[in-house]
Amino acid sequence: MSHPLNLTTALMLATPPFLWAGNAIAGRMMSHLASPFTVNLIRWSVALLILLPLGRNVLRRDSGLWPHWKRFVVLGLLGVGSYNALLYLALRTSSPINVTLVGASMPIFMMAIGRVFFGVRFLPMQILGALLSVTGVVVVLCRGDWHALLTLRLVPGDVIMIVATIIWSVYSWLLARPTEPAAIRKNWSGYLLAQVIFGVAWSAVFATGEWTLGQPQFDWGWPLALALLYVSTAPAIIALGLWGAGVARVGPNIASFFSNLIPLFTALMSSAFLGELPQLYHGAAFMLIVGGIVLSSRR
Structure with a gap:
């Protein structure tokens, strides 16, 4: 059962978007240095080594995890093995600005998945807010030119990010519908470790396919090493742990609107680190997304 949003929970849900914005910037920096599925495997392998001493108790035979191992296989596939790999590919x-703005379509996917698969009903104002946010996404896809919709040619990264956003929406709903004992969920490091273990296995499968079927790239050096160190810690362990706890408190629908902070943080970081200045249509899209947040938050 979800609880009212308070300051502590708001901070808990606002921190991951800031860290994930940094993940998008680092991913852009690594895009010409290493293949995306290889980056994802290294990222979560490092995170696994960090989590092992913190949450190893969950691996005991009497921890209550093992009767629910199939659930953690799915969570590991969606939240660890798939989402970030597709983000790096996009x-x-x-x-980074376009990718995170496209990801701001999450509320509409949250509502659709919640209604179809979980029977959740939403207020008309929430639906209107979600549609307004999606309008902001359309502004990004057409680059601010409505006439371009008639001959719209999506960048492959935009389409990939839409798929990634749907995957993350499913992942968040599954987090909000726990079947495992409460003791496992309260142990954030153990709960995350259980997902990462299976997620690393999925990542290894995808990375193997990348090296077998594609043209892998891996240019080792300090820039790649520092970027991997960042994405393996703050946006992986800290952000995912806080997001899971926040979703458990207020539910995925309210939490999803905090993800719309990512484009704002990304735009600021892109300007500072990549020299990719936001365009006018980025500002218009962000205002539409914020308007969607305000409408959907009203009761």
């Missing part, structure tokens, strides 16, 4: 052909 960043090879799209900018």
Whole structure:
């Protein structure tokens, strides 16, 4: 059962978007240095080594995890093995600002999945807010030119990011519908470790396919090492742990609107680190997304 949003929970849900914005910037920096599925495997392998001493108790036979191992296989596939790998893949052909703004379509996917698969009903104002946010996404896809919708040619990264956003929406709903004992969920490091273990296995499968079927790239050096160190810690362990706890408190629908802070943080970081200045249509899209947040938050 979800609880009212308070300051502590708001801070808990606002921190991951800031860290994930940094993940998008780092992913863009690594896009010409290493292949996306390889980056994802290294990222979560490092995170696994960090989490092992913190949450190893969850691996005991009597921890209550093992009767629910199939659930953690799915959570590991969606939240660890798939989402960020697709994000890094999207960043090879799209900018961090565009990718995160496209990801701001999450509320509409949250509502659709919640209604179809979980029977959740939403207020008309919430639906209107979600549609307004999606309008902001359309502004990004057409680059601010409505006439371009008639001959719209999506950048591959934009399409990939839409798929990634749907995957993350499903992941968040599954987090909000726990079947495992409460003791496992309260142990954030153990709960995250259980997902990462299976997620690393999925990541290894995808990275193997990348090296077998594609043209892998891996240019080792300090820039790649520092970027990997960042994405393996703050946006992985800290952000995912806080997001899971926040979703458990207020539910995925309210939490999803905090993800719309990512474009704002990304735009600021892109200007500072990549020299990719926001365009006028980015500002218009962000205002539409914020308007959607305000409408959807009203009761």
